[in-house]
Amino acid sequence: MTxxxxxxxxRPGEQALAALGLAAPAPDPADASPHRFPDGGSWRTxxxxxxxxxxxxxxxxxxxxxxxxxxxxxxxxxxxxxTDAEIxxxxxxxxxxxxxxxxxxxxxxxxxTGGAVRSDSRGGGPRARGHDAVAGCVEDAVxxxxxxxxxxxxxDEGVLWALHRARESGVLPADTTxxxxxxxxxxxxxxxxVFERLGADSINVPGDLTLAHLTEIRRVSAAPMDMYIEAPxxxxxxxRMYEVAELIRRGAPVYLKxxxxxxxxxxxxxxxxxxxxxxxxxxxxxxxxxxxxxxxRHGADGGMAPxxxxxxxxxxxxxxxx
Numbered sequence: 001m002t003x004x005x006x007x008x009x010x011r012p013g014e015q016a017l018a019a020l021g022l023a024a025p026a027p028d029p030a031d032a033s034p035h036r037f038p039d040g041g042s043w044r045t046x047x048x049x050x051x052x053x054x055x056x057x058x059x060x061x062x063x064x065x066x067x068x069x070x071x072x073x074x075x076x077x078x079x080x081x082x083t084d085a086e087i088x089x090x091x092x093x094x095x096x097x098x099x100x101x102x103x104x105x106x107x108x109x110x111x112x113t114g115g116a117v118r119s120d121s122r123g124g125g126p127r128a129r130g131h132d133a134v135a136g137c138v139e140d141a142v143x144x145x146x147x148x149x150x151x152x153x154x155x156d157e158g159v160l161w162a163l164h165r166a167r168e169s170g171v172l173p174a175d176t177t178x179x180x181x182x183x184x185x186x187x188x189x190x191x192x193x194v195f196e197r198l199g200a201d202s203i204n205v206p207g208d209l210t211l212a213h214l215t216e217i218r219r220v221s222a223a224p225m226d227m228y229i230e231a232p233x234x235x236x237x238x239x240r241m242y243e244v245a246e247l248i249r250r251g252a253p254v255y256l257k258x259x260x261x262x263x264x265x266x267x268x269x270x271x272x273x274x275x276x277x278x279x280x281x282x283x284x285x286x287x288x289x290x291x292x293x294x295x296x297r298h299g300a301d302g303g304m305a306p307x308x309x310x311x312x313x314x315x316x317x318x319x320x321x322x
Contacts, residue, residue, distance in 0.1 A: 010298045012242045031215045033252040035222040038313035041305025042252035044071035046226065047284050048259055051077055051269035053089045055281040060093065062285040068292065069307055070285075072255060074102040074153055074179070077268040079140035084147060091148035098308030102151035102179055103144050105159060106137030111268070126155040126183040134159055138166065145172050151310070155181040157198055164199025165320055177201040177310065182228065182235055187213070189220045193316075196223040201312040202255060207231035207238045214250040224312050226255040229291055237261040244291055245300035252303075253312075258288040 017023055036042055047059050050073040063070050073094060079087070087103070094101040108126040112133065128134045137159045141152050150173065154160045160180065166172045182204035186192040195203050200223060205214075207228035217225070227247060231238045239261060240247065248254055263280045266273045295301035 009245065009300050011245070012298065027246075027249070031211070032249050033215075033218040035218060035253055037224065037253040037305045037309065038311060039305050039309050041309070042254070042303035043248045044224075044253070044255045044305045044309075045069055045288060046072040046074060046255045046257045047281070047288065048074045048228075048257050049076050049232075049266065049277075049284070050281055051075055051266060051277050052082065053086050053093070054274070055277050056090050056093055058278050058281045059285055060097065062282050063288075066285060066289040068285050068288045069304065070097075070099050070288075071305065071307060071310070072100040072102055072151070074104075074151075076104050076153075077266075078104045078106060078108075079144045079149075080106060080136070081268050081270075084143075087144060087147045087149060095148065100151050100177075100310040101149055102153050102177075103140075103149050104153040104155070104181070105144075105163070106140040107133040108155050108183075109133075126181065128156040128159050134162060138162060141166070141172060141176075145176055150175055151177045151179060153179045153181055154200075155183045157184075157195070160195070160198045160200060164317070167199070168320055175311070177312065179226065180204055182206065182226070182231075189216045192217045192223070193221045196221050196315055197318045199317060201315065202226050204228075204257075206236065207240065207259075208236050211243070211246055211250050214247065218250065218252075221316075222253075222313070223315050224253045224255060225251050226257055227251060228257045228259040230259045230261055230287055232259050232263065232265075233261050234265060235259075241291055241294055244295060245298055248300070248303065253305075256288075256291065258284045258291065260284050260287060 050056050050059050109129045110126050112129045114129055128137055141163050163178055167176050178199050178201050180195050180200045180203045185204040185206050202224040204226040229240055260280050264276050266277050
């Protein structure tokens with residue numbers, strides 16, 4: 001557990017500011033999250049935008065070189081952008097190391113025929129447009145799980161509910177976890193609780209939520225939170241490294257996502273984007289090392305969940321009826 005009120009934990013600039021008479025008030029214990037992962041850990045790590053076996057190999061090599069523990073890697077282009085052999089290779093490589101592999105499901109509105117998603121209002125966004133798009137997401141989910149994948153990334157509430165029902169009925173393996181994309185991440189506690197009840201096992205929130213917003217969410221839901229410590233530019237480009245200890249204290253259980261700002265978009269990925277995909281994968285791991293070093297300098301690096309753990313613990317769900 002990360003307790004910023006404990007004497008061993010030092011907040012950024014604390015001693016120097018105190019000497020200048022500018023000390024900040026002590027953290028309020030009431031702001032701290034009471035929730036943890038089932039193993040007692042308060043945070044896990046995630047390397048996002050790992051688009052294929054070659055990018056995964058780069059992440060694994062760089063993580064070993066920089067001693068960056070990795071709980072999960074995720075991909076953004078989609079199951080349909082990978083061959084069976086590529087999925088099988090990625091699933092095997094991550095399974096050997098106790099890392100969770102999360103692949104994005106199916107078609108989404110931003111790549112569909114509708115013009116609304118390219119209008120100023122961005123109507124519909126990344127959600128699945130029509131029955132066929134939902135069917136494509138379900139097809140991706142079935143295919144991925146048959147190839148050994150056990151975490152699916154979802155950007156539509158209906159798809160989430162359908163996949164949760166499929167999991168409950170045995171169409172998908174019972175240990176499949178469902179992760180809500182940052183593209184539709186909730187911005188208030190009520191929405192967050194709804195996603196949990198629709199079947200989400202971890203929920204991306206926008207990287208610009210305030211610390212107070214995280215506390216509000218934790219008063220209504222224990223579902224694991226995914227949060228970009230550094231967000232891609234199309235998600236705001238925030239860099240919140242100096243807030244990480246407080247993000248953990250308020251948001252636990254939380255996945256610390258090491259994204260990358262000022263980087264070209266690579267979705268949907270292909271060989272024509274090989275160089276940038278590998279370079280950005282390598283740099284995301286380095287960003288993770290920077291965050292871990294910062295936590296260690298402030299004595300706030302305790303509470304990491306054990307490597308190899310992935311399940312979220314008991315969560316609240318809407319009842320499934322015919």
